Amino acid sequence: MSDSVHKLSIAQNLIGRGKISRRDFIHLGLAAGLTAVAADKLFDSSARAAPLQGGFAKLGMAHGATTDSIDPAGYPDTFTQTAFSGSMSNSLTEVDAKGSVQPDLAESFEPSDGAKKWAFKLRKGATFHNGKNVTADDVVTSLRYHMGKDTKSAAKSLLDSVADIKADGPETVVFTLKSGNADFPYIMSDYHLVIMPTKDGKADWASGVRTGAFVLENFQPGVSAKLKRNPNYFKNGKPYLDEVEFLSITDLTARMAALSTGEVDYIGRADLKTLGMLKRNPKIEIIEVTGYGHYTLPMNVTMAPFDNADVRQALKYAINRQEIADKIFLGHAAVANDNPIAPAIKFAMNPQPQHSFDPEKAKHYLKKAGLQNLKVDLSVADAAFAGAVDAAALIRETAAQCGIDVNVVREAEDAYWDNVWLKKPWCASYWSGRATADWMFTQAFAADSSWNESFWKNPRFNELLVQARAETDEAKRAAMYGEMQQLTHDDGGSIVLVFNNFVSASSNKLAHGEVAPNWENDGLKMAERWWIASV
Incomplete structure (x- = not known):
């Protein structure tokens, strides 16, 4: 040399x-x-x-509403998930950029008794923002907050398999499950299941005191959340940023303009239609990740006409998914087939037949349902996913060729998740996906899950969900998950349109390592993991 x-x-x-x-x-x-x-x-x-310490970043989120709260029982969208879970809090585990589960607030986890028992050992020296040491009792009360018949938590179904949680000394938490579950550590990374301090024997969520990389300074629901660096964070050297502010910018055009003018340093869910122009800007980086995300059109199967399985089948054949993938997502999504398990996830399969646009089959199923034609409302807003309104317009056109009149109802962006999702009979929705089949099915399709967006309760599906979770024979487990995916395809009330890529954009002021695919915004952890580039 x-x-x-x-x-x-x-x-x-x-x-x-x-x-x-x-x-x-x-x-x-x-x-x-x-x-x-x-x-x-x-x-x-x-x-x-080279990660540098210091600096301030403004991050434009695609969601946010005046009804938002720091209560982890909710966290319906990327604003609350990224600001309050990924930045302000920690769960026992986290999913890394390779899709593998790793210790987070826990130092280690070990199974026993055929994975019916799990012992999580906490990190020594981990503290809450107020200086109090994190103990096993805090973990127990934090998780029990999501359990029980009176809880309003969206994570209740994830913990239904837990028979008991107890502290074994100040640093160890032992979970006893109703049946074995080799995937249980993945569940513990869920963004709802953050660890909070105990106050008067209960989890104190209202104080905003958590364990995470950042401490909450100011929160204006539907507007912004500002956080400052936690100087006592248990992950050595992190976070790199001194301050971060999350801005709610639900309008796509406004979000793109905010990045172009330098009002923000990053935006989630970039506009795919103008991505080419953005790529020509040398000061902006496009970040595209293939993860587990998918866009859906859930039908409430407890309400007419969606309570008729033949009507549901007719609608599945009345949609030209390839046209939507080509015209709306412009090569940044792959056609789905009414199965929420992404191809990259273990045990994924593609049910048959492929639900593609077929007017004759749509009419056949309408006739089977005793109908010559059908009129339904479809509630949409781009708050559900960028392009939802345009996708609905295409659906209206193709459905008309099948004797189905789809009335597109354009809903308000603000509070879409409070006023439309789980409220209107047919609407647009999105899922970031989950790293395991059990996790995805448990949260979005289990009969008693509060986020079962189609209200679908198939006895065979729910029987298999419990059995597959405890099965140790890989071939048998694969067969069970295969049957479950076929059931969601054939009978389910959720139309899964496409598996979408996560497409965001950043000023070259920000730098980062490998971006995690499990959720948007670098697995919701971008504030902890990113830094100011010295350029």
Whole structure:
């Protein structure tokens, strides 16, 4: 290695610490045989690769409503999930960029008794924002907050399989399950199941005191949440940012403009139609991740006409999913088939037949239901997913060819998740997906789940859900999950349109490592994981 190349290598390590200027680095690069352009690019890449402490970032979220709360029983969208779970709080575990479960507030977890018992050992020295040590009792009360017949928590169904939780000393929590579950550590990473301090024997969610990388400074529902760095965070060196502010920008055009003008440093759910223009801006990075996300049109199967399985089948054949994928998602989504288990998830399969646009089959099922034609309302807003309104317009056109009159009701963006989802008979929705089949099915399709958006209660499906969770034979388990996916396809009330990529955009002011695919915004952890680039 020549002396010039050696000096350049040393200089690369100094960039991230702000110890060498761009100009001096380019001079070293020229001496080492690089062109000025190549040396300049090497400076930028080296600067972005080295995490720096400090700085303030403004992050534009695609959601947010005046009804938002810091109560983890809810967290219906990316604003509350990213700001209050991913930034302010910790669960016992987390899912990494490879889709594997890792310890978070827990230091380790071990199964016993055929995975019917799980012992989670807490990290030593982990504290709440108020300085109080995190104990096993805090974990027990935090999780019991989501259990019991009176809870309003969306995570209730996830913990229905838990027979008992108890503290075994100050640092160990033992879960006893009703049956074995090898995937249980994944469940413990759910963004609702954050750990809170105990007050008067109950979980104190209202104080906003948590364990996470950031401490809440100010929250205006439907507007913004501002947080500052937790100086006593148990993850050494994190977070990198000193402050972060989450802004609710539900309007897509306004969100894109906010990034272009520098009002924010990042936006979730970039506009796919203008993505090409954005890519030409050298100061902006497009971040696209293939994860488990999917866009749905849930029908309430307890209400007419959706209580008729033949009507549901007719509607599934009245939609041209490929046209929607091509025209609305422009190559950033793959056609789905009324199965919520993404292809990358273990035990995923593609049920048959493929539900593609077929007017004759749609009419056949209408006739089977005793109908010549049908009129239904479809409630949508781009708060559900960017392009939902345009997708509904295409559905109206294709359904008309099948004798189905779809009246598209454009709902208000604000409080869509409070006023429309789980309220209107047929609407648009989205799921970030889950890392295991059991988790996805338990939260979105189990009979008694509060987030069972189609209110579907299929006895065979729910029987298999319990059996598959406890089955240790991989082949038998695969067969069970295969049958469950076929049941959602054939009988279920949720039309799964596409598996969508997560597409966001960032100013080159921000830098990051590998982006996690399990949820949007780097697995909801972007505030903890990202940093200001020294460029």
